[in-house]
Amino acid sequence: MGKKIVILGGGAAGTIAAINFAEAKRKHGLDMDITVVNKDEWTYMPPLWADVALDGLPIEKTRAPIRNLEKYGASVIVKEAKKIEPAERKILLSDGESISYDYLFVTLGLRNGWEGIPGYDKAGYHNYDPQAAVELNKTLRNFKGGKIVIAVPEVPFRCGIYPMEFATALGHILHTKGIKSKIVILSPKMPDVGDISWALGKDIGKLWHKYFEKYNIEIKRHDGIEKIDDSSRTVSMKEEEETHDRKAVITKHFEETYDLLIKVPMPRPPDPLNDPQFLYEQDKRFVKARPSDFRHPEYDDIFLTGEHSMPPTGLGTAGVFVDTATLKALSILLHELYGVGEPTEVHSVACVAYSGDKGFLGVCEVEFNGQEYTWRNCYNMAENFVMKIIKRAFYQGWLDKLRI
Template sequence: MSPSAKKVLILGDGAAGTMMGNKLRFHSDPSDIQITVLGNSEKHYFKPDGVSIPFGFKDYRNSVKPTRSLFNFGVNYVRETVASIDVKNSTVIASSGKSYFYDYLIIATGDRFAYEDLPGYEKAASHFYSLEASLALREKLNHFNGGKIVIGQASIPIQCPPAPYEFTFQLEQYLNLRGIRKQTELHYIYPLNRVFTIPNVAPFVEKLMDDKGIIIHKMFNVDSVEPEIRRLNSIEGETLDYDLLVLVPPHRGQKVITESGLADESGYIDVDRNRLNYADYDNVFVIGDATNLPISKAGATAHFETEYLANRLANEVNGNAFFESYGGEVACTTITSGSRAITLFFSYNKPPRVNYESKSDYFLKWTSSDTYFTGMIRGIM
């Protein structure tokens, strides 16, 4: 390792952090850039499969890989939990007590489920945003024989905004396959005045829900849940009783971010939307779910962010000019039925065009974990 190599420290071993390390390695020479990734995950879970695992449509074992195995040669992965971040002194302190100094810091610490934001949540609700939760929900569904299911999200923002409707469409298919659809009411709640964040896509999704007999409750922002009587209350004053509640939990950024003074209580970091820098620090960047950028919190977002940032850092370190800016690009493919999916491309300044459901998009989605583990996460696409 060259002593003059710049030290790039990446915090987080999720999609954004892993892609970042691997991509930067491809774009740079070890004699110019030394890459260290700090993370504490033994396993790396491909979260998009969470909308299929509760129904047994996908074998969860194909959705998980050992985290350490995903880093390319030349990326130094260290199992550490970050205890504090001191950007003024370019230092990160780990729980082990070890200090890490850097020339460039990339914060990719993601976000967390803030169960404490909705008292009673853990007793009342199921979800599909982690492997453990998806498997627990699968068990519940195995014993479900009809009744009223309420599906939705506890707050905004959440990871992968289309996931709730994607889950709902697959749930509908599952109930049909089990022959209990007629005995089951499906209620879909959404915080906005439509069924999806993006206005020109929402009518398309709403029609699909109408066609499948899914009952929609718009502008239902969850205020409280009463597990004892199985009731959900909204800020807007509505109530919904349920037999099974599938609710995406409240999200916040990581505690260490707030405790290090990098963000308010929400835990999401203000970042330059076109350069991904934190505040006035030219050597500190934030990517992935840790930002408060007004775009989807998704692996596809991290994919475009890391592409920009890896290119930029590699050029800057070598003294090359780099004039590109990050444009907020996102691409996502979501399942809409047992054989169809839609793909949306959008950015800060370009809303998505409404696509039609297609079998090819379904195939794209169905094979996405393979694409992810063999290509995307490795930084080769």
């Protein structure tokens, strides 16, 4: 009997897995059953939610019907998964049914965490889900000027460039409309580089700072956001400093007021993975996976290539990383099971993003040292107006695979 491959989560990584397994099945005549379980009728392309917020792109343009994966030869179950039982090789679904597997690809993304900072869940706007992006767009259209604060409580967060990309693109729109504004990005301090604007290295950091000057954007560093008081429109933060003799740490508290708050969620494990069998012991915001092949360290039949498992392998929380991780994991499994192809390796990732009035192509070198990945050398390969068009076309083109 053919192997039953279940893909849990039909977002960026899940659809890549399903389409590539289905193509291998067809090309090599493999005896394989592919099933995708997704809680939603739609698969979304989250980078396009920035266009919803900034340009009023309709939500319909950010998604495609998940059931169109059936046209590739995969079965689709639209149900929410509640729990994975690895010892039993089954997934419990919200309606009480269960589904069994021979091999499981877990691609559930990350949950948007708003809890833990008093006031954070209720205050402000964001574009980390489609409906929220529509609300942010309405608010921005009515914005008459003042201070916009983009709050980033923790690193990493979904898509490492997002706050700078959003701030510079928004800065350009406000500048063009003649709306007087200041944008403040509240960044966690990062020991090696300073703050999130330098996280991808000097080349890309300089690109952001060019726009920071042009559009009145400032980065302020903190060691933690403590609370939000939306009635006084204040973000309270802390800063920790070592004393001169390095024997003690002094905590200072400071505030930033805002006219409009845009917030970035904290990364948290999706509910079915919020289980000691899956959580990464060193950082329980994430889910463990073996860097060499993205397998669960104890269960060889489970591959975890969703955003939830990127930091434990050394990779970043972005679509470009889950894409390459998924392709590597499935190449390993196809080779092991059927002897087809060769296992691939991740050497670089490329991403198109907005930068002010333009777009740019960013490329990061990725290296696997046998233990984990490192990927800090990133370059701005080209910045121009065409890249801006290519960015949206790239993500729309991705969804077009499922608009057949």
